[in-house]
Amino acid sequence: MEPSALKVLLVASECAPYAKCGGLGDVVASLPKALRQQGVDARIVMPLYASIAKEKYQLQPEPPVRVLCGNGEVNGCGVWRGQADGDVPIGFVEHDRYFARTGIYDDNGYEFGDNAFRFGLLGMAAMQICRDRDWLPDVVHGHDWPTAVLMPQVHAWRKAGLPSGRTASVLTIHNQSYQGYYHPSAMGYLGLGAEFFTPDGIEAWGKINLLKGGINFADAITTVSPTYAREIMSEPGGQGLAMYLQRRSDDFEGILNGADYDIWNPETDRRIPANYRAESLIGKQTCKRELQAERGLQEDPAVPLFGIVTRLASQKGTGLMREALPWALNEMNMQLVALGSGNADDEEFFRWLARTYPGRVSAEIGYSEDLAHRIQAGADFFLMPSLFEPCGLAQMYALRYGTLPVVHATGGLEDTIEQYNPDEGRGTGFKFYSPTGQAFHDTIGWAVSTWYDRPSHVTQMREQAMRVRFDWETSAQRYLAIYRRVVARQRN
Numbered sequence: 242m243e244p245s246a247l248k249v250l251l252v253a254s255e256c257a258p259y260a261k262c263g264g265l266g267d268v269v270a271s272l273p274k275a276l277r278q279q280g281v282d283a284r285i286v287m288p289l290y291a292s293i294a295k296e297k298y299q300l301q302p303e304p305p306v307r308v309l310c311g312n313g314e315v316n317g318c319g320v321w322r323g324q325a326d327g328d329v330p331i332g333f334v335e336h337d338r339y340f341a342r343t344g345i346y347d348d349n350g351y352e353f354g355d356n357a358f359r360f361g362l363l364g365m366a367a368m369q370i371c372r373d374r375d376w377l378p379d380v381v382h383g384h385d386w387p388t389a390v391l392m393p394q395v396h397a398w399r400k401a402g403l404p405s406g407r408t409a410s411v412l413t414i415h416n417q418s419y420q421g422y423y424h425p426s427a428m429g430y431l432g433l434g435a436e437f438f439t440p441d442g443i444e445a446w447g448k449i450n451l452l453k454g455g456i457n458f459a460d461a462i463t464t465v466s467p468t469y470a471r472e473i474m475s476e477p478g479g480q481g482l483a484m485y486l487q488r489r490s491d492d493f494e495g496i497l498n499g500a501d502y503d504i505w506n507p508e509t510d511r512r513i514p515a516n517y518r519a520e521s522l523i524g525k526q527t528c529k530r531e532l533q534a535e536r537g538l539q540e541d542p543a544v545p546l547f548g549i550v551t552r553l554a555s556q557k558g559t560g561l562m563r564e565a566l567p568w569a570l571n572e573m574n575m576q577l578v579a580l581g582s583g584n585a586d587d588e589e590f591f592r593w594l595a596r597t598y599p600g601r602v603s604a605e606i607g608y609s610e611d612l613a614h615r616i617q618a619g620a621d622f623f624l625m626p627s628l629f630e631p632c633g634l635a636q637m638y639a640l641r642y643g644t645l646p647v648v649h650a651t652g653g654l655e656d657t658i659e660q661y662n663p664d665e666g667r668g669t670g671f672k673f674y675s676p677t678g679q680a681f682h683d684t685i686g687w688a689v690s691t692w693y694d695r696p697s698h699v700t701q702m703r704e705q706a707m708r709v710r711f712d713w714e715t716s717a718q719r720y721l722a723i724y725r726r727v728v729a730r731q732r733n
């Protein structure tokens with residue numbers, strides 16, 4: 242790395258493969274890798290959760306840091322260094338009281354009450370690590386509410402003339418619906434004076450709203466698709482914060498995520514039973530057969546197999562699934578394989594579905610990277626009826642595996658899927674426009690009838706889908722342009 246390279250620190254609550262709940266973890270791993278390929282000195286800092294095995298990832302101990310919090314409390318934090326994918330230096334903040342827990346944000350669905358303190362400390366520790374090592378970033382890049390708090394903090398350091406305030410700040414919103422509401426008593430610990438506790442600052446409904454503080458104080462804000470950027474600039478998509486985003490519209494844009502094709506590529510994927518390419522799909526047939534066998538489904542190549550891999554949360558359209566799936570299964574000759582975990586009622590629904598349609602439905606409740614790959618490869622269609630979807634990576638992976646997405650046309654799903662055109666047999670998936678069980682059911686029916694009545698269209702669409710690329714290079718260049726802009730502004 243050139244000594245003059247732009248220094249960018251990503252601070253985040255997730256990074257794959259160390260700790261991941263969803264796509265945020267994928268992005269935090271892929272973006273710095275792509276940035277380094279552009280000559281940026283990109284690094285990551287995240288918490289050392291109990292689930293991260295130091296030996297497995299060969300983490301090396303580094304000198305600890307002393308973090309002086311705003312209320313005068315001093316926290317000693319251990320520091321561990323690792324090498325993330327793509328030679329990206331990654332630092333882990335060790336603080337047993339806050340991070341030595343199994344969950345990232347919650348314990349079996351019960352949110353930790355001290356998240357403002359936990360993630361507030363993460364950002365402060367990350368900057369202290371940089372200061373101690375004489376590597377002050379030109380840009381600190383936070384992700385979602387957990388590290389949005391860094392934006393007002395950087396602003397406060399800037400006003401106080403502290404070295405850490407020379408850093409420019411960028412916030413990426415991966416999900417506007419999680420904002421991080423906390424009791425105002427955390428303000429002191431976070432180092433934020435009363436002047437920040439206003440409606441134009443970090444206050445909302447008498448509480449701290451971390452995401453709002455991030456939006457109001459970041460030097461630039463991004464979100465993960467152009468359509469979602471438009472959706473959250475008005476209500477109800479903005480979840481109460483649309484007007485604040487509108488005020489920042491000159492510094493706000495949507496940049497589509499990329500997919501990591503080193504990991505998600507049917508030509509090279511070692512997690513699937515057979516590899517295949519757009520020109521020859523024989524391997525995909527093997528993947529389907531083996532998936533049906535493994536999951537206890539009738540081994541029939543002629544029946545269309547639908548796949549689901551998701552967090553089970555209302556965002557993902559689990560309400561529509563509950564309405565449409567039994568209905569579709571009663572009417573149509575189709576199979577379903579689902580993998581997911583989250584909301585207990587939704588988990589129970591999928592267990593029920595598998596019991597009710599033996600040999601036609603399989604449901605694995607849990608989290609499995611390997612099975613996710615086997616479903617992407619073995620299924621014919623991929624269901625993603627999200628009520629809203631900031632970007633969505635799962636449908637991008639599905640496209641690469643020739644598994645045609647059936648999606649609600651919202652956010653990144655609208656931006657990444659080309660609607661099926663039955664006149665020409667073109668398109669990469671099936672979209673519906675109103676978030677209802679009826680529309681979802683009908684669109685599953687559209688996919689099923691295309692499968693049986695126009696098989697040549699399915700073949701054509703698969704080939705088209707498998708050639709689509711959402712590469713990180715293009716997205717990283719857009720982030721780089723933003724970094725350069727905020728750094729230039731900060732230095733003037």
Ligand code: ADP
Nearest residue numbers: 263264265551552581607608609613633634635
């Ligand atoms: P979100 O981040 O909202 O969950 P994305 O589509 O952006 O949605 O990313 C989801 C990521 O999480 C994908 O990599 C997907 O494969 C993975 N994933 C979700 N649920 C599971 C699960 N139960 N097992 C394995 N991987 C999962």
Ligand code: GLC
Nearest residue numbers: 264265415630631632633634
């Ligand atoms: C969030 C969003 C998802 C997006 C991911 C990565 O989890 O729900 O749509 O793909 O972040 O940006």
